Amino acid sequence: MTAVDTVETAASTGDRPQPYADLGLKDDEYAAIHEVLGRRPTQTELAMYSIMWSEHCSYKSSKVHLRQFADLAADLPQAQRERMLVGMGENAGVVDVGEGLAVTFKVESHNHPSYVEPYQGAATGIGGIVRDILTMGARPVLVMDPLRFGDADHPDTRRVLPGIVAGIGGYGNCLGLPNIGGEVVFDPSYQGNPLVNALCLGVMPVDRIQLSAARGIGNVVVLLGAKTGRDGIGGVSVLASATFDADGPARRPSVQVGDPFTEKLLIEACLELYDAKLVEGIQDLGGAGLTCALTETSAAGRSGMRAHLERVPLREASMEPHEVLASESQERMLAIVTPANLPAVLAIAAKWGVIATAIGEVTDGDRLVISWHDEVVVDVPPGSLADDGPVYERPMARPADLDALQGAATPEHPALAELRDLLLRMVASPNLCSRRWVVEQYDRIVLGDTVLAWPEDAGVVRLSEESGLGVALATDGNGRYTRLDPYVGAQLALAEAYRNVAATGAVPIAVTNCLNFGSPEEPEVMWQFAEATRGLADGCRQLGTPVTGGNVSFYNSTAGTAINPTPVIGVLGLFDDVARRTPMGFQDEGESVLLLGDTREELGGSEWAWAEHRHLGGTPPAVDLAREQVLAEVLVAGSRDGMLSSAHDLSDGGLAQALVESSLAKGVGARIVLPAGLTPFVQLFSESAGRAVVSVPRSEELRFTEMCSARGLPIVRIGVTDGTVLDLQDVLQVPLAELREAHEATLPALFGPLAGTPIP
Amino acid sequence: MPRIGVVTFPGSLDDRDAQRAVRLAGAEPVALWHGEADLQGVDAVVLPGGFSYGDYLRAGAIARFAPAMSSVVEQAGRGLPVLGICNGFQVLCESGLLPGALTRNAHLHFLNRDQGLSIESTATAWTGGFTPGQQVVVPVKNGEGRYVASEQVLDELEQSGRVVARYTGSNPNGSSRNIAGIANAAGNVVGIMPHPEHAVEDLTGPGTDGLGFFTSVLQVLVTA
Secondary structure (H helix, E strand, O other): OOOOOOHHHHHHOOOOOOOOOOOOOOHHHHHHHHHHHOOOOOHHHHHHHHHHOOHHHHOOOOHHHHHHHHHHHHHOOHHHHHHEEEOEOEOOOEEEEEOOEEEEEEEEEOHHHHHHOHHHHHHHHHHHHHHHHHOOOOEEEEEEEEEEEOOOOOHHHHHHHHHHHHHHHHHHHHHOOOEEEEEEEEOHHHOOOOEEEEEEEEEEEHHHOOOOOOOOOOOEEEEEEOOEOOOOOOOHHHHHHHHOOOOOOOOOOOOOOOOHHHHHHHHHHHHHHHHOOOOOEEEEOEOEHHHHHHHHHHHHOOOEEEEEHHHOOEOOOOOOHHHHHHOOOOOEEEEEEOHHHHHHHHHHHHHOOOOEEEEEEEEOOOOEEEEEOOEEEEEEOHHHHHOOOOOOOOOOOOOOOHHHHHHOOOOOOOOHHHHHHHHHHHHHOOOOOOOHHHHOOOOOOOOOOEEEOOOOOOEEEEOOOOOOOEEEEEEEOOHHHHHHOHHHHHHHHHHHHHHHHHHOOOEEEEEEEEEEOOOOOOHHHHHHHHHHHHHHHHHHHHHOOOEEEEEEEOOOEEOOEEOOOEEEEEEEEEEOOHHHOOOOOOOOOOOEEEEEOOOOOOOOOOHHHHHHHOOOOOOOOOOOHHHHHHHHHHHHHHHHOOOOOEEEEOOOOHHHHHHHHHHHHHOOOEEEOOOOOOOHHHHHHOOOOOOEEEEEOHHHHHHHHHHHHHOOOOEEEEEEEOOOEEEEOOOEEEEHHHHHHHHHHHHHHHHOOOOOEEOO | OOEEEEEEOOOEOOHHHHHHHHHHHOOEEEEEEOOOOOOOOOOEEEEOOEOHHHHOOOOOOOHHHOHHHHHHHHHHHOOOOEEEEOHHHHHHHHOOOOOOEEEOOOOOOOEEEEEEEEEOOOOOOOOOOOOOOOEEEEEEEEOOOEEEOOHHHHHHHHHOOOEEEEEEOEEOOOOHHHEEEEEOOOOOEEEEOOOHHHOOOOOOOOOOOOHHHHHHHHHHHHHO
């Protein structure tokens, strides 16, 4: 083993070759580091720059596009602006929800680790997003998981899906966070690159918001939580291999290993620290570990910092300083506390069995100085790592195949006599079938505040037992639509999540996103990204909803082929009283079934074209965000005034899928007469946006239809709830039992039987 | 007003929910800490669900050594009503207050669904308010909920009327003889795998059938 590369050595050995290219740094980036430091970086500094200037940490390819979301804030209505207590830039945005409470929510990706090691990859995805929320001062109260897999019947999906689902459950269940929704989508473009996105929402009193800035000379830097090991060290192993002999210690795998019990204790300890007002600043350790936490806290506070790396509790004594800084060991937080409060902080940590170690202090000046025993291995301006990374305006090009894709003819429509069999095949198709096999592995009710969860349009959680104040959350994203038109596709994802939230009766108030794309170095991918972000920003401006945060995941491609561009959009809605929530299922017989919105022949990118013909072509449905707003207002008003028995948004699979889901929810069927005009097939399977199916008691029907008419929302009565059959008159009739069997058999047939054995 | 303690272990998750159920039933919930032997003079104790100590050893195997558990075991011997829910049931078995053990679900998955139960014994402190054979719906959610015991112990439990509840419709975890809950010989200690504290409000649960467990013990405490 060579001696540690110190700042002193670096200054006197400027010509020593360094493996910066293997660490992913370009020639000009390496030159820029020289310029910042006035010398070559030490080995440890090089490791830190390579991590902090990576795409994952620096957002160097996406930054110029993401500015639109911050700029958007200025165009929002004043009420929406004032609601935003913390905007983008901190770990997650914070939204005032009234009654002295604020919520923070965010969605992040953990795609690549979940492909390599499905269980731990997905588990630590939950752990990471939960710490993002905790670090804002909030108690995490729910999680959701938007997931994308390759073809359902592909052998590798059988390896990946059960592990990911078990990992999400294994970590989230053990943390005691209800998993209230998400998505499970299959498409071959995700083969070899599944998308595992994780959303968390937390709640806090408005005066408990925590920020990450390290301020106050002499304040103590405390590392809380798990010991630091060699897990999660990715590119830095290149450095290690350059300094270790070939027969030196083997490198550990790059995927982190989760310990939800330690995270649970860390959550409780941090919340107790916040309530006792013992923390001046706090930052979670996620990607880039201590490197990121030390640089971001000192950069945010415009402070200097001194860290003594040898004080970090290690799992492996042989770790080198650059490994300690790069480790992504889970379940750790970095707190800035005053010297006077340090004993109280250590006592609370001890009460919860959480390791707490003072590893440094805030200093005068503007340098981050890190020593290893008595030698200085890092001496840098923290802002050069955290804020002043490279920014690229990558070249963009409209995909060459897009005209051909958009021009492709829709497959031939089926005849009337074929619709019954088609309906049964569609409700059993992988993207429309029941998700029971997945979600029964998640605890959906812990904490006792879950009002709606899967399979509802949105999850609804109560925040206050006294008032009924609560939130609704939905995530959506259709990669096929976005492939066909990224601008419209992103807006359709936004519109669907917005509609889903409104369908439960909540007022949509804020947006988060997880933008999953291929390689930014490919101009066609970059064009998709630019179009999608532009569409999302324009859409949010029109809907008057701020983007409170988000995450970008690039390099989602396998063997040179990018995934369908998949912006996953999460919309947050607010309830004054969750008792007013509207479920998606028909509740009682004899109620009127109404279709809201306009149906057009829109089958481009539809589930029907894909499931029946493996066809992806044409243009996605048109977006009319003004119409979405009116529809949302009607659904919210209908919920507030108690007019609606059920409401269900129309999206994938169209009216047919919505009627089946509303019927199966409580086993209440319907007699439906499709309106004249479009063919029954188009009416049933078109995916026109801006629509919902509601059921209303006869006594409320007139009041509700008049409200719709007054607001210019098209409404047509299509039938009545009745019996245990879905009866589409003159088209088809299917008993609910037959529908249910078809709907529920698919995933168990692929991934193993549903749990439980029948009792005679 | 009767005071019912809810013990929080490191990794307890449904402790707040048990406190809410106690409150909705009409008693005063008292938060108890695993590290304190003092039970603050409560009239009954609930050991809540969760993953105490991460369940990294056997579920409940470490929690049984908590100072609070020494007091619970001692006072249960003198008649203190004790209800162990899910992880609490596991703790009761590990601490010897109830026979048998809870092992990994037969299908090896965590499972959360609304579950039908038949109340088999109303001769306990926690089920006196039900009628024998009453059918109720309470959520089940666990990864290690499969009740196992020797044939001899199972026969004894059946013969002495100590099977408190059985699963109906479907056995969610492979438990012997569809057993969902059992009691000690005196009937003051009950362990149940499903979560009655998650069936106490129409808004958040499948109904309010679970309240019966908490109102039953109030009846005992008021008339005692």
